Amino acid sequence: MAQVLTVNVAHPRPNTAEGRAVTGIDKRPVTGAVAVRAPGPMHGGLGSGLVGDIIGDQQFHGGDDQAVYAYAREDLDAWQVRLDREIANGEFGENLTTAGIDVTNALIGERWRVGKAGLELEVSRPRIPCRTFANWLQLNGWVKTFTRTAIPGAYFRLVTPGSVAGGDDVTVTHRPDHDVTIGVVFRALTLEPGLLPQILRADALAEPIRELAERRINAG
Known part of the structure; x- marks a missing residue:
């Protein structure tokens, strides 16, 4: 059964990597339900879609197309083996740690109904x-290692506001008629530029990603 194992929100900490005051990447499981609402624009909006969560760098993160970030517990388990270290739920900065659903093969525009409080999310990037x-x-070389493995997790935009809690069921309510998955988009942007024309077939692709793909295609 597909479900949310934990809902994770930020514990703010100094961000020495990007020269910014704080980062919200340190996310930890919370008890009880968390309200989810549209955060608005990336620049000047609320940042995260989860009430009580924070986005430290709103130049590149947060906003409506990155309202909620999910990562599969199965993929965290695989990383644990590869890295030979324990990885807790939320440690990859994900808001939702899931089980029983293949996040990397979620289609752009796929919709998830989460729990019984009306929350509906749409896969965006x-x-x-x-x-x-x-x-x-x-971890030295982590960006390259993560990129080569191409299991990036998925961002969602909000379709219908609601709340989410650990243990909530996840039901896929809509799958678009194309083959553009989260994994395909990630590989197109990082490892396999020949896939860039393919990802433009997904109408629900986040607009900044579409614009980036079009620029790269036009540049040859």
């Missing part, structure tokens, strides 16, 4: 790793 992520995990 993959996570692209940054120096803050590497600094947080204290």
Whole structure:
């Protein structure tokens, strides 16, 4: 059964990697339900879609297309083996640690109904790793390692506000008629530029990603 194992929100800490005051990448499980609402624009909006969460760098993170970030517990378990270290829920900066659903193969525009409080989310784009992520995990070459493995986790935009709690069921309510997954978009942007034309077939692709893909295609 697909479900949310834990809901994770930020414990703010200094961000030495990006020269900013704080980062919200240190996310830890919380008890009880957390309200989810549209955060508005990336620049000047509320940052995260989860009430009580924070986004430290709103130049590149947060906003409506990155309202909620999910990562699969199964993928964290695989990283534990590869890295030979324990990885707690939330340690990759994810808001939702999931089980029983393949996040990397979620389609752009796929919709998830979460729990019984009306929350509905739409898959919008993959996570692209940054120096803050590497600094947080204290792993040399982490950005390259994460990129080569191409299991990025998925960002969601909000369709219907509601709340989410650990143990909530996840139901896929809509899958678009294309083959553009989170994994395909990530590889197109990082490892396989030949895939860039393919990702433009996904109407629900986050607009900044679409614009970036079009610029790269036009530049040859």
